[in-house]
Amino acid sequence: MENSKFESWCIVELFGHQRIAGLVTEQTIGSSSFVRVNVPSCGDVPEYTRFFGNGAIYAINPVAEPIARAAAAQFNARPVSLYELPELRELLGQKELSFLPDSDDEGGVF
Numbered sequence: 001m002e003n004s005k006f007e008s009w010c011i012v013e014l015f016g017h018q019r020i021a022g023l024v025t026e027q028t029i030g031s032s033s034f035v036r037v038n039v040p041s042c043g044d045v046p047e048y049t050r051f052f053g054n055g056a057i058y059a060i061n062p063v064a065e066p067i068a069r070a071a072a073a074q075f076n077a078r079p080v081s082l083y084e085l086p087e088l089r090e091l092l093g094q095k096e097l098s099f100l101p102d103s104d105d106e107g108g109v110f
Contacts, residue, residue, distance in 0.1 A: 009068035012037055012052070013059040020050065021071035024060060027051065035060070039077060040069050048079035 010024040012035070022039040034051040041047040063071070 008062045009065045010037075011061045011063055011068060011071050012057060013061070014052065014056055015058055018077075019071070019075050020077050021063075021068045021075060023068070039072050039079075042069075042073040042076070045076075045078060050079070 005026055007023070007025045009022070011019060011021045012024060013019050020037050020039060022037045025036045025038070027034050027036040029051070032053070034053060035057060037050050037052065039048055039050065
């Protein structure tokens, strides 16, 4: 039996009644294996990557690319973002931290 690497567009069901969709591959980090999901850009959300251990996954459903892209847009999953730290903005200046949300933005939660 051939041991080939997995690469497919999928809808991934996670424990906690969450779903994410994108291009799924395998990745080893250190000595641990992870499922890597490259989520395509959707509207104002740029593409991003998330890694999951097998204990976090309930099911992986391979689908056609257009279905995965439509599902990603429907699920409205968001990448992990930074908490805004005003002290860093003062220390480093606005230009270096322009990727952070404005202080009145409700984003930026882990």
